[in-house]
Amino acid sequence: MTKSIRVVIIDYPHALQSAVLGFKELFILANKVIVDHNHDMQFVIRIVQPDKMSESVSSSDIVIIPPNLEGSYFKAPSSKLLMFLKDAHRMGAILCSACAGTFILAQTGLLDNRSATTHWQLADEFNEQYPKVSLKVESLLINDGDIISAGGLMSWIDLGLEIVAQFTRPHIMRTLGKYLIVDTGRREQRYYSSFSPKFSHGNxxxxxxxxxxxxxxxxxxxxxxxxxxxxxxxxxxxxxxxxxxxxxxxxxxxxxxxxxxxxxxxxxxxxxxxxxxxxxxxxxxxxxxxxxxxxxxxxxxxxxxxx
CATH class of the missing domain: 1.10.10.60 (Homeodomain-like)
Known part of the structure; x- marks a missing residue:
């Protein structure tokens, strides 16, 4: 019997659409690689909008919050979305975020006293809002078991590959990376960051x-x-x-x-x-x-x- 790996992608207002659809297509391609390697598992993908969350949280293994493109919804998400995330986590789903999506995850309180990453340009704002979270912006991706966060705007690709490696086999992820012509080697966000001194402190x-x-x-x-x-x-x-x-x-x-x-x-x-x-x-x-x-x-x- 083929094992289903149930993925929910949150299409919140102003989410980066290339990532929303990109996650879906990455997992579809992963399914083809899985079949080629004769493994009995498949990703089953659903894209869900916060105001249409009627699906049962018990039917998800992974919930993904993509990066933000514009607007400020990620700073003040709906209570319905936050409750969905907390319920999904309580029922055993792994919660994942990329870039500004980590702000949404932080507002659930599930990141308190834990490590996470977000885009390096958002670090000061994140630290001010969520001092209980150990922010490590030098890291492109932090896999903390039941919660995975990724840093940069395009880090959704790294997050997708990490999920594929964790839920299938590492060689499936590497094969998929070769097909996509994506570097699957270890990278860090600090490779790409620039030092932007803080001048607005008032002293x-x-x-x-x-x-x-x-x-x-x-x-x-x-x-x-x-x-x-x-x-x-x-x-x-x-x-x-x-x-x-x-x-x-x-x-x-x-x-x-x-x-x-x-x-x-x-x-x-x-x-x-x-x-x-x-x-x-x-x-x-x-x-x-x-x-x-x-x-x-x-x-x-x-x-x-x-x-």
Missing amino acids: EQILQAQHYIQANYNQSLNIVMLAALACMSERTFLRQFTNATTFKPIQYIQRVRVQKACELLESTTQSFEQITLNIGYDDVNSFRKVFIKIIGLSPSAFKARFV
């Missing part, structure tokens, strides 16, 4: 220090200098800078410099050694370690992937 003294860092990132910078610039003691500056930017000063400076290095790797023919000197580091090996820690790729791997 003018810290903002002055940030502007100085932005303009003088290639100079020698330290807490003593920056604290004096902000007219604060070092201890007070450290505390207020961290509260305002969510980074310690040294971490912040590192990210500004790594962002500049990424831009130079993409837009110039300078060697990494030249770039290192140009952005204020004397030790190439030391900066290479910082680059790898923040980006997750070596400078040469970064250049090979994006240039």
